[in-house]
Amino acid sequence: MTSSRPILVFDLDDTLYNELSYVRSGLRAVAAFAAAETGADEAALLGLLEAALDEDRSGVFDRAFARAGVRSSRLVRRCVGVYRTHTPTLSLHQAAERCLDRFSDHRTFLVTDGNTTAQARKVAALGLEARFERVFLTWRYGHARSKPSPWCFEKIRALTGARPCDVIYVGDNPSKDFVGLRPLGYGTIRVLTGQHAGRAAAPGHDAELTLPDLDALTRETVSALHGRLAAAHAEEPTP
Template sequence: MPVLVFDLDDTLYPELSYVHSGFRAVAEFLSPLLGVPAETLAAGMIAEEGTQGRGQVFDNVLRQHGRWSKTLVAACLRAYRLHRPELALYPDSERCLARFAAWPLYLVTDGHKEVQARKAVALQVAAIVRHAYLTNRYGRHRAKPDPYVFGLICQRERVEPGQVIYVGDNPRKDFVGIKPLGFRTVRILRGNYAHLEADAAHEADRRIHTLDELTVEFVTELLGQ
């Protein structure tokens, strides 16, 4: 039976919602220390992320309140990574996972393994898939584009790569490593990479705008190539 594998961030849910959920957790932690309402702190961090990027957000909020220290920045990062996120799937993701509920489904995602595991649980996809492959568990060198965990999926399902479809959003790393091995690839055009032009090696076999386009007919046609 064909196997459907999904990326997580910006493929099944908007990653920015995780970032904002994390900022709210950090704001709750900082509020009593800084004597500022958590909502005010969270709003400031969210606004800043939009203009400056994520890297300096915790440094800046602490500096603004005259409380910067290496220890507090590290504590903010811990609160961010350890928080229990509140997340929701894109509606089309939910429909897609329901449509293919009888198929073997998997996740392959890079990033901090405990963070990614908490996201999969919060989105209630951990329970739907046969396994969520968190590449980080196998070492940093197993992150995409390394095809290692895709090989594990083939072994586990006893299928050839040509029977496995990977759906992801990032043409920089999602497809280039597995395409030469015969895996089928689908790029969903959303998130930060939606407008990135990719060369032939990095581009997926198909491009879609929503997971509603991923029908049984679509999948059958792609596997039949």
Template sequence: MKYVVVFDMDDTLYEELTYVKSGFKAVADFLNEEFMIDINESYTFMCARLLQDGRGSIFNALLEYYGVYTSDLVKKCVDVYRYHQPTIKLQAEMINLLNSLKNYPLYVVTDGFVPTQEKKIQALGLSNFMKKSITSYSLGSDKGKPSPYWFKQIVHWEKVEPTQVVYIGDNANKDFVGIKPLGFHTIRVETGDYKDQVPSDLHEAEHVIECLRELPHVLKKIWQDFRIEGELK
């Protein structure tokens, strides 16, 4: 039987914090070039602010701290962050996992600002593993999750039923609620900012795993004839 495995990207295939820190580094470099602000100091400031308040007004606080705040400069920092070339990568274990699934069509469906998501896809080398990495906002953010739009497209392209497709994501607020009623299988991985969330039954995935190491086991629970490359028959 044909099965299709679809992944979320941020905090599913790699730790999004590594992207955030890579962006902070780019902003620190930019402020050093513009104002000779010490790179390590401003980088440390941003990381501390992130821990303290989460993402939000970090660049405002940073520019105020150095006495160079203007709204234009905040926008410039946001652009530097969003368009920087990220230094992120897939862990060896993730590469092994994706290789072990290579007999199945693999996809990524990721929300977010399209140029940023495309830079991440490129930096992670996802084209080596995925049949297609879909930036869901490319046809408008209304087609992003929880919209089932791209998942219905995958069903159409692959000529399968939703029950032959699984989506693996980390954010129950939006990753599963739109596709579960259509018959798609869903797996939530407890990673990143949402790992401790307690979703409603409507939002929760069909299966919950602590890390993707458990994925092959769960895929075989969903589809008994699912085969992992390299395993003993």
């Protein structure tokens, strides 16, 4: 028996909003903190941090502070704390706003990896608690339960009584968003937004369906995918 509406589960970073906007928001908080700590010029520090980010996303604080003549691993550690705990200024992709409105009569959940404090602040800044039945921050349950582990998705199934074919995950990252779910019969949809948009998926890692953005996630598209999944599920031999 196919339930009339599938359950939609969304990823957060680069699916619902531009993750780079969070990074830039964090760099502003770090520049203000480090300037107050060291007496360096805040605008100059922010310029160095942004330039370091544009070069490479790893080791941004170390490289920027070294160029500012500040070499302190303690300062870098404290800046990591400032970055993760800062209250970010963020906004949803406009297509995400429209998409969540469009599916407001569906049961919807959020599943996101990452530092629990940082992810919780993003969820709060975007006002997402009120828009989902439940938000799952995977790291709260241990790193082993982050994607591609299906653990949080199995928890959603336990909460809702849904079959895997009634649950569709919408994400952007082909390295981890879909590979743990597809073999179990969940629906998977990739949106080509954010830093992974141009990345080719490794064999077996891509989603069943790829869409340019969340505006393309129409009720018809979701319903057609759900129908296919449910039909495939019905054809599986029962053990």
